[in-house]
Amino acid sequence: WxxxxxxxxxxxxxxxxxxxAARALPVLRLGDDSATALGARPQRSRILLILCAVLLVAxxxxxxxPISFVAFLAGPIALRLVRRDAALPLASALLGAIIVLAGDAVGQHLFxxxxxxxxxxxxxxxxxxLWLLMRGRTRA
Structure with a gap:
């Protein structure tokens, strides 16, 4: 603390x-042309969101x-649980937080x-x- x-x-x-900046996300999902027609600035919004995300991660x-593999775990698991594009970023973030908290609890108390x-x-x-890679290879 x-x-x-x-x-x-x-x-x-x-x-x-x-x-x-996240208020622009629903409009950006429509594509650059539609977002521009609706008054958004897709390039500016995209750069601002990426910069903000990078700084938050930093x-x-x-x-x-460094905490490894959280994104590899949270994203695919959230995709299987939610199956709705609109809720996927929030579900991935919450699942990532749960994975980190659970990993911390296991690391402190189980060993x-x-x-x-x-x-x-x-x-x-x-x-x-490795399982995701093998599974993707068999589907291809």
């Missing part, structure tokens, strides 16, 4: 920017260190020594990624 105080202002500003990584959450997510994520 002592590391959160120096980064809290950056997190607050970035979260506000992300929430404001702040989170500076606080926690005689404390393991970092990145070790737990990597131990689960690497076989899952």
């Amino acid at each position: 002592d590391q959160l105080a120096p980064t809290a202002p950056a997190l607050l500003v970035l979260l506000v920017i992300a929430l404001l 702040v989170a990584t500076s606080l926690t260190g 005689p020594i404390t393991l970092p959450v990145g070790v737990i997510t990597g131990a689960i994520g690497a076989p899952f990624l």
Whole structure:
């Protein structure tokens, strides 16, 4: 918690920017031509959203260190659970948070020594990624 105080202002500003910029997402899903016709600026919105996402990930990584394989786990699992495009980003984010919290709890309490959450997510994520690759190869 002592590391959160120096980064809290950056997190607050970035979260506000992300929430404001996210209002353009439904229009951007229509395509660049339609979004432009509706008064949006697709290129500007896309750059702002990507920059904001990268900075939010940078702040989170500076606080926690690298946590591997969360995206490889959260996205495909959320896709199987939700099956609705509109809810997929929120479901992926929530599932990613659950994976990190569960990995942290397992790393702290299940073993005689404390393991970092990145070790737990990597131990689960690497076989899952291999399974996804093998499954995709058999479908192709």
